[in-house]
Amino acid sequence: MSLKEQILADMKTAMREKNASQLESIRMLRAAIQRKEVDDRVALSDDDVMAILQKQIKQSQDAISQFKAGDRADLAEKEQTHVDNLMVYMPEQLSDEEVDAAIAAAISSTGAESMKDMGKVMGVLKAQLQGKADMGKVSGMIRAKLNA
Structure with missing residues (x-):
């Protein structure tokens, strides 16, 4: 199963389970993937999807640091949940x-x-x-x- 197929299957599962935070994270990721496919007029490979995934995680991590600097723990926590939901698709990190x-x-x-x-x-x-x-x-x- 390709990474895109896995993301789609997880989105369907999140919808069935009514998991709003996971569903929101997956929808944002799918929107970024579809935007890239439409802009470049190509079907993305797993490596391309992984690059988009890394970019989404990096953006959220940057937002977390800015929210913490702005003393907005509630928004930082929401972004951290987003990162946690996306990290599921990343390969295991090296020590x-x-x-x-x-x-x-x-x-x-x-x-x-x-x-x-x-x-x-x-x-x-x-x-x-x-x-x-x-x-x-x-x-x-x-x-x-x-x-x-």
């Missing part, structure tokens, strides 16, 4: 140790020695870790290793 090992392997395979080589390392890691780790965090870990 820091696994990410660290992947970074070390990428640095050795590319021969990276300084920050000038960061693009090479990120290029290798992006394909391996996309969706499995927070790429912002990975970037920070690479910087720490290359500056050391």
Whole structure:
């Protein structure tokens, strides 16, 4: 079953169970997927759907931090529920140790020695870790290793 089919099936289940928060999250995700399909006039692959999913999660996480800064705990909680509902579709996240090992392997395979080589390392890691780790965090870990 493709990711789009899984999302549709989960939406139907949420409707039957009258789970309003899950239904809202799934509808927002489906709208973003359909918008992309209509704009690009293509059927999206699972990787494309995963990219949209990551973008939705990132937007909600940014909103959470802004709501917390604005002392709006109620809205931050609502966004956190949205993130939790969407994280179900993400692959299992790698541990820091696994990410660290992947970074070390990428640095050795590319021969990276300084920050000038960061693009090479990120290029290798992006394909391996996309969706499995927070790429912002990975970037920070690479910087720490290359500056050391």
